[in-house]
Amino acid sequence: MESKNIVTSDNACVLQEILKVIGGKWSMSIVYILFSGTHRFSQLEKSIPHINTRMLIKELKTLASFDIVSRKVYATVPPTVEYTLTEKGKMLKPIIDDIYEWGKVNM
Template identity: 40%
Template sequence: MLTKGGCPKNALSIKDALEVLEGRWKLLILFALSTGKKRFGQISKAVPGITDKTLSKELKNLEANKLITRNVYDTFPPTVEYAITEHGMSLEKVMEELHFWGLAHRNLIIGKPVKAD
């Protein structure tokens, strides 16, 4: 049975998850934050290729979806740190499985074994 949007009824939860995590950067940002709090510049270095504008937009989106928190400290200049929430950390197994799937896929396509970290 299909919903009004044409999605099978039992796939709505997958559709919802993909809408929250869509794009090439969100999981990489969450992966970077899974090791601890980081400032904007630290996240930028941990996610090569992302522009500051895109990182800012993605951080706001992740915060709106309660996957990360943004803490501003009363210093001069203000210090801002981002941290993954417990809800965000619930994606840890998903990120780990994607890591291993990506290694296997790369090995299949390129034909060269890649070591797991």
């Protein structure tokens, strides 16, 4: 007998909320890079091929608004900005690792 997953509207709403956080085109790439530690803006920009500055800023602001990434600004000229995963962001590691492994096998 084949089992079926029943998706209720509550489950669908939770999935939609999750996708608001990590569903952006570049969000998982940013989080994946930050698993290795704190990075400056320019380091992130160089680490993600084909992302433009405006999109990186937008994704980082979104991730920060959901408390996935923390942003620290240093009073230098020009300003130095560093990004780090929060504890909440670090909890995404096994999930993103699983998605990465799935992609290696199936893509």
